[in-house]
Amino acid sequence: MRILFYLLSIVIANVVTARFAPLEFGMFIVPMGTLFVGATFIFRDLVQNKYGRAKTYLFILTALVLSALVSFSLGDTLMIVVASALSFVIAETADTEIYTRLKLPMAWRVFYSGIVGGLFDSVVFVIIGLSPIGAGILPWEAVPTAILGQIIVKTVVQMFGALILNQVYVMKEKALV
Secondary structure, rough: OOHHHHHHHHHHHHHHHHHOOOEEEOOEEOOOOOOHHHHHHHHHHHHHHHHHHHHHHHHHHHHHHHHHHHHHOOOOOOHHHHHHHHHHHHHHHHHHHHHHHHHHHHHHHHHHHHHHHHHHHHHHHHHHHOOHHHHHOOHHHHHHHHHHHHHHHHHHHHHHHHHHHHHHHHHHHHHOO
């Protein structure tokens, strides 16, 4: 189930981003799929927790190909697909390696690794995909707030995910005692 949720969250993020207008709050404009991108880091950590780091990289590769195919089939430009793939590889690798090395309870590992993964994902995707370097969807003046908006949303999703995981593990420990 973990693998399925991981792969589905990536597909849903692509579909929602392509089908719905960005969320606007204050000066921030955030693609709707960003809500699901934050969840992908949580699901990836759950996959790694069960299957280990080596197998997780196979699932990341599968997710990368699936994401690129879905993105392209939804009409994204080649530059957006490339930016998405590049940000995905960098972010998922950072998340995997940080999650592996942290010696903390699972909820904190999920939180911290997801924040770093979300940071890389936001910066790389916005600069390579949306700025004048990429598809030119955003002017340079809008790039910082686009990055910051995505980081905020992904961090909030990570926070809620970590809190939920913490509660699940606390309840499991109480049930064992």
